[in-house]
Amino acid sequence: MQISIGTSLKSDVEAAVAEVCSKAGSPKLLVLLASFDQFEKAAKIISDRYPNVPLIGSGTISYYDTSSDKRMMLLSFGSDVDAEVGVIRNLSSAPMFDVPAMEEKVSKIQAGDSNTICLEFCTNDEERLVTTLNVALERARIPIVGGTVFGYPAGYTPKVLVNGQLYADACCYALLKNKSGKIRTYSENIYGPMDCPVTHIATKVNLGAKELVSLDGRPAADVYCQDANVSRGEIVDNVLTNPLGRVIGDQIFITSPYEVGANGSLISYKKINENDSIQVLELKDYDAIGLETRRKIRDENSRISLIFSVNCIYRHLLYSNKGYLDTFIGEMKSVGPHVGVVGGGEQYKKQHVNQTMVCAVFE
Numbered sequence: 001m002q003i004s005i006g007t008s009l010k011s012d013v014e015a016a017v018a019e020v021c022s023k024a025g026s027p028k029l030l031v032l033l034a035s036f037d038q039f040e041k042a043a044k045i046i047s048d049r050y051p052n053v054p055l056i057g058s059g060t061i062s063y064y065d066t067s068s069d070k071r072m073m074l075l076s077f078g079s080d081v082d083a084e085v086g087v088i089r090n091l092s093s094a095p096m097f098d099v100p101a102m103e104e105k106v107s108k109i110q111a112g113d114s115n116t117i118c119l120e121f122c123t124n125d126e127e128r129l130v131t132t133l134n135v136a137l138e139r140a141r142i143p144i145v146g147g148t149v150f151g152y153p154a155g156y157t158p159k160v161l162v163n164g165q166l167y168a169d170a171c172c173y174a175l176l177k178n179k180s181g182k183i184r185t186y187s188e189n190i191y192g193p194m195d196c197p198v199t200h201i202a203t204k205v206n207l208g209a210k211e212l213v214s215l216d217g218r219p220a221a222d223v224y225c226q227d228a229n230v231s232r233g234e235i236v237d238n239v240l241t242n243p244l245g246r247v248i249g250d251q252i253f254i255t256s257p258y259e260v261g262a263n264g265s266l267i268s269y270k271k272i273n274e275n276d277s278i279q280v281l282e283l284k285d286y287d288a289i290g291l292e293t294r295r296k297i298r299d300e301n302s303r304i305s306l307i308f309s310v311n312c313i314y315r316h317l318l319y320s321n322k323g324y325l326d327t328f329i330g331e332m333k334s335v336g337p338h339v340g341v342v343g344g345g346e347q348y349k350k351q352h353v354n355q356t357m358v359c360a361v362f363e
Helices: 013-021 036-049 095-109 126-137 220-228 232-238 286-300 313-321 325-335
Strands: 003-008 029-034 055-059 062-064 067-069 072-077 081-088 116-122 144-148 159-162 165-168 171-178 183-189 191-193 200-206 211-215 244-248 251-255 257-260 266-268 277-283 306-312 338-343 346-348 351-353 356-362
Touching (some): 003 013, 013 036, 029 036, 029 171, 036 055, 036 159, 055 171, 081 095, 095 126, 095 171, 116 126, 126 144, 126 351, 144 306, 144 338, 144 356, 159 171, 183 286, 191 251, 220 232, 220 266, 220 277, 232 257, 251 277, 251 351, 286 356, 306 325, 313 325, 313 338, 325 338
Parallel strands (some): 116 144, 306 338
Antiparallel strands (some): 003 072, 029 072, 055 159, 191 277, 200 211, 200 277, 244 251, 244 277, 257 266
8 A cells, every 4th residue: 555654743833744744655544643732823835835636534552663752743644545524523422423424534435345445533521422433334335534633731621633724522533445355353452350359340430421330239349349440549540451341251441540530439530331241351462462563464464564552641651661662563563564543442343442452554
């Protein structure tokens, strides 16, 4: 697949844009990734420069080469891609309004077997978003790979970019079809059940606040402390090692508590529903798990043009604390050209998850 990666570490926005655009050629799709202090100005300049080219983007913390830097990146997809871009607005209230327009774009893209994805960035209400997107995508079997905008400064309203317009309370998406190979998707979970796992039932929740009030009729924080052997004051820091997992059959979907409520509830980045089965998980051998993920990517993709990943902020913090972040980024680069972003949550196929890496590999 014809993909070029323009990067710049320049602090001047116009100079940075000039540098990232120098490799763009004649693109059929552009994806802008920039630090939040550069994002909005860069979005306007690039959309004016390429008025007829589909464009999406997000402010973000990004990965490239062997490190995480404050850099601007512009991904340019060439003549062997078919692309349709769009927006899902009003995520917090009425996202279904934009589904008919998305369904038309899905019909136009004519997805084949494992050659099309929906790449997206969103600002909020991820569970509602994933359900909404799949109304349009499920029949065409187009998987979702995306992330929640994260890392913006206090007081800033997160926005996403579509064709020169910035939207809050929204999701920008690109339907990408690779006409010269496959696009395969992967999800990596470095957590799993404890040696003697105990499964609890969510007996009371506040969905609007993403608040788990009680497990088995007891304050959720008390149950967590008992299983993880920590005090209430240690819960938030301990989530890097022991997140919660929503158990569905033999699958586990991670949810990350970030605050303890006044009555011992746990407020998280992912919703938990009443009667969900919940376990306290533990960190596994992340180096070995990553090695297996990379082996699988190599085995299944003989000609890698790009790996695009979304890495959870909690994984980012965990790896930073353990001095492993640059190693992780370097190992991803060893597989093929790699661009990554840090998400406040990750969307993959039919789920919104936390503390996970999701990625798309373009042949």
